[in-house]
Amino acid sequence: MKCLIVAAGKGSRLWQRGDVKPLVPILGIPLIERVIRSAVEAGLDDFYVVSGYRGERVRTFLDGLARRCRVKITHVINEAWEQGNGLSVLKARKYLNEHFVLLMADHLFDPSIVHELIRQPPNDGEILLAVDSYTSSPLVDMKDVTRVKIVDGRVSDIGKGLMPFNGFDTGIFLCTPPLFEALEHVMSEDGDTSLSGGVHYLAARGRVKAFDIGGRFWIDVDDPNAIDKAERSLLARLRGKQNDGPVSRYLNRPLSINISRYLARLPVTPNQISLASFFCSVLAAKLFALGNYLALTAGGFLAQFASIIDGCDGEIARLKFQESKFGGWFDAVLDRYADAFLLLGLTWHVYTNNTNKFVVFIGFMAIIGSFMLSYTADKYDSLMRSLTRSPRGIRIGRDVRVFLVFLGALLNQPLPTLVIIAVLMNGEVIRRIFVCREQH
Amino acid sequence: MKCLIVAAGKGSRLWQRGDVKPLVPILGIPLIERVIRSAVEAGLDDFYVVSGYRGERVRTFLDGLARRCRVKITHVINEAWEQGNGLSVLKARKYLNEHFVLLMADHLFDPSIVHELIRQPPNDGEILLAVDSYTSSPLVDMKDVTRVKIVDGRVSDIGKGLMPFNGFDTGIFLCTPPLFEALEHVMSEDGDTSLSGGVHYLAARGRVKAFDIGGRFWIDVDDPNAIDKAERSLLARLRGKQNDGPVSRYLNRPLSINISRYLARLPVTPNQISLASFFCSVLAAKLFALGNYLALTAGGFLAQFASIIDGCDGEIARLKFQESKFGGWFDAVLDRYADAFLLLGLTWHVYTNNTNKFVVFIGFMAIIGSFMLSYTADKYDSLMRSLTRSPRGIRIGRDVRVFLVFLGALLNQPLPTLVIIAVLMNGEVIRRIFVCREQH
Numbered sequence: 001m002k003c004l005i006v007a008a009g010k011g012s013r014l015w016q017r018g019d020v021k022p023l024v025p026i027l028g029i030p031l032i033e034r035v036i037r038s039a040v041e042a043g044l045d046d047f048y049v050v051s052g053y054r055g056e057r058v059r060t061f062l063d064g065l066a067r068r069c070r071v072k073i074t075h076v077i078n079e080a081w082e083q084g085n086g087l088s089v090l091k092a093r094k095y096l097n098e099h100f101v102l103l104m105a106d107h108l109f110d111p112s113i114v115h116e117l118i119r120q121p122p123n124d125g126e127i128l129l130a131v132d133s134y135t136s137s138p139l140v141d142m143k144d145v146t147r148v149k150i151v152d153g154r155v156s157d158i159g160k161g162l163m164p165f166n167g168f169d170t171g172i173f174l175c176t177p178p179l180f181e182a183l184e185h186v187m188s189e190d191g192d193t194s195l196s197g198g199v200h201y202l203a204a205r206g207r208v209k210a211f212d213i214g215g216r217f218w219i220d221v222d223d224p225n226a227i228d229k230a231e232r233s234l235l236a237r238l239r240g241k242q243n244d245g246p247v248s249r250y251l252n253r254p255l256s257i258n259i260s261r262y263l264a265r266l267p268v269t270p271n272q273i274s275l276a277s278f279f280c281s282v283l284a285a286k287l288f289a290l291g292n293y294l295a296l297t298a299g300g301f302l303a304q305f306a307s308i309i310d311g312c313d314g315e316i317a318r319l320k321f322q323e324s325k326f327g328g329w330f331d332a333v334l335d336r337y338a339d340a341f342l343l344l345g346l347t348w349h350v351y352t353n354n355t356n357k358f359v360v361f362i363g364f365m366a367i368i369g370s371f372m373l374s375y376t377a378d379k380y381d382s383l384m385r386s387l388t389r390s391p392r393g394i395r396i397g398r399d400v401r402v403f404l405v406f407l408g409a410l411l412n413q414p415l416p417t418l419v420i421i422a423v424l425m426n427g428e429v430i431r432r433i434f435v436c437r438e439q440h
Numbered sequence: 441m442k443c444l445i446v447a448a449g450k451g452s453r454l455w456q457r458g459d460v461k462p463l464v465p466i467l468g469i470p471l472i473e474r475v476i477r478s479a480v481e482a483g484l485d486d487f488y489v490v491s492g493y494r495g496e497r498v499r500t501f502l503d504g505l506a507r508r509c510r511v512k513i514t515h516v517i518n519e520a521w522e523q524g525n526g527l528s529v530l531k532a533r534k535y536l537n538e539h540f541v542l543l544m545a546d547h548l549f550d551p552s553i554v555h556e557l558i559r560q561p562p563n564d565g566e567i568l569l570a571v572d573s574y575t576s577s578p579l580v581d582m583k584d585v586t587r588v589k590i591v592d593g594r595v596s597d598i599g600k601g602l603m604p605f606n607g608f609d610t611g612i613f614l615c616t617p618p619l620f621e622a623l624e625h626v627m628s629e630d631g632d633t634s635l636s637g638g639v640h641y642l643a644a645r646g647r648v649k650a651f652d653i654g655g656r657f658w659i660d661v662d663d664p665n666a667i668d669k670a671e672r673s674l675l676a677r678l679r680g681k682q683n684d685g686p687v688s689r690y691l692n693r694p695l696s697i698n699i700s701r702y703l704a705r706l707p708v709t710p711n712q713i714s715l716a717s718f719f720c721s722v723l724a725a726k727l728f729a730l731g732n733y734l735a736l737t738a739g740g741f742l743a744q745f746a747s748i749i750d751g752c753d754g755e756i757a758r759l760k761f762q763e764s765k766f767g768g769w770f771d772a773v774l775d776r777y778a779d780a781f782l783l784l785g786l787t788w789h790v791y792t793n794n795t796n797k798f799v800v801f802i803g804f805m806a807i808i809g810s811f812m813l814s815y816t817a818d819k820y821d822s823l824m825r826s827l828t829r830s831p832r833g834i835r836i837g838r839d840v841r842v843f844l845v846f847l848g849a850l851l852n853q854p855l856p857t858l859v860i861i862a863v864l865m866n867g868e869v870i871r872r873i874f875v876c877r878e879q880h
Contacts, residue, residue, distance in 0.1 A: 379772075436769065
């Protein structure tokens, strides 16, 4: 299915952030790139972008993006961009003979909205408008939003000042060619060159079906305040990672999200962040191994800092559409090495002060237990999934382990820390073996 | 689809191995249990077994098997078992109104033969006979086998002394009810009560289609010599495990198969073998840690022995239909612990004789490298599979690692061994990271 994106307007309220609105960055990624990458995630790959104001710069950017994203982007030029956006839609008429998705270059959205929308083909002569019926959404600018009135699943009226209303126009459409006829009609009859005008014409004739987005994320980025809201929403969406352990959920994640907010604006890749976190851990291990309390404390803080930073690689990957199988795997491999080095450093610290061979054995059991916990996690989790039940109790993962190391270093209790980790980790592995045995 | 199994005959040539032929054990599992479990693997679960000679004992065994295998087994009794096996088939007539699979209780076969056969529905009035066109198969007793002549994909003649012939009757059929009419006809007309008689009647009328088994395993177990051949074939089939490393392929597997041959007759489970191998490794590690050369050598032999035994759990599981997801996982988890203990023992040995802290670091790197190799194996292999290419070069796995430990112990070179393992294992992990990065 083809996708038309309107990116011709001037966007004067965003001048202070960049001189072309579609190229204004949101957490390091230009608005129109976010729109196109979200549409790609939803399953689209054939784009028609209408450019107008400073169109040359937009088109140059899009040519590069098409190569990077491996999608087709066709330029549609609207020199009369100062008139309404209905005119921009009409400019693309010759390319669009069937159903197509219509998006705005300045409206961000959850890709799942478009993913579902394109699976709801409209009847002939009708168009589908994605509407948000959560009318008290804090993301909506009540003064500027286009309101809709929905009756029996159809948009009966649409307009900026509309009263009463029970939904918002999200700027996401599934269109059919009759939209072009409606736009031409209102243009020649009423001189109305806006897209809303055409939609209003169809709505009055009962030909606009409403598709409720069910409270999912969307935002119209029109002014600096909206940019701020958009960035905060994108960051907040990172919180819900399912397999976050308790330390990650309540300590690391809130901090790492704030760090990611700044990192997103820099040209660093997720894999570089993984490496940085790994080297912090190695340095922490080296500090542990020095054998004195000051270095131990410093190492503890550095280890916990590395654990926090370790959340940023995945966050940046999600924020900047850079997720990859390799990235996740590379991070996991480095984490295993980092864990082992931290525990070796701690063991070395204890052994320096207490040359009992038993200490080495405890350290070894802590290292092997940590490894085995990670080694059994994949298979245990997939067994649990195949039994379609979620594992019970607290998930003892890397976040908990590093936090124990941090606490142990701070309290100058490295040996008890090693004992606790050895017992907890190996105990959990043995528990998993029994659970799997019982369930199989 | 229903499955009829003929198990009524006396099988006098097997008296010395047990007094009821269907219950004669092949590598610890009675003949009829092997036939039924193979059919279950092929996708069948509704069995009708005709018993006759000492039928009470056969039926008691089958009742237990039905519970253990969770399948339905209906008894069909043929008191006139001294007559031909066509009569046994006729006894089941009232249960079988549609297509059904017909098997012999004394014919072992590769489950994939039946799996494919049941996907080839015969035309009305026809039956399908699985034939083996490999007429020089060493598994066939030329004096006793039923020969067939195949012309244009149909059996044109069938009989024991048949000349010329171009295939063998494997005793595996996909039947339709007209077989019963044919059996009745030859019985009343010619007094022939054999199954071959009925098949011969249909074949003469062009109603027996041949299904070529393409050289896959089957054997008619009629005498002690055939039992021996059957056991050797089942054991030989264990060799082809795809992800065996070089040491496993050329040293461990040939030895472990011979051990499995004896273990199969004992009431030990695969998980018990996994545990036994694990404790051998722990004991070997303890011997290493003692610090003298004699104990080091003994530990080396014990470690290699444990590695060989470690192949038996999977072999016994396959030989005795005891394969399970849990078993494979449990074995892998124990292997990781065993690896770590062996390398810790070796490190301890070196450190006892040379209290340089660097030794501990080398040992630690060997342990972490071994772990990481196993940790990355799953993800690396699945990435390679998703790229549909097989990994290049020699697979450095557990078999190679333990063999290096064994050689190092034997040659009294524990420190160089640890260095080699540390470099090889971590080097391979780093290579995998680069391969995955390049391919992703």
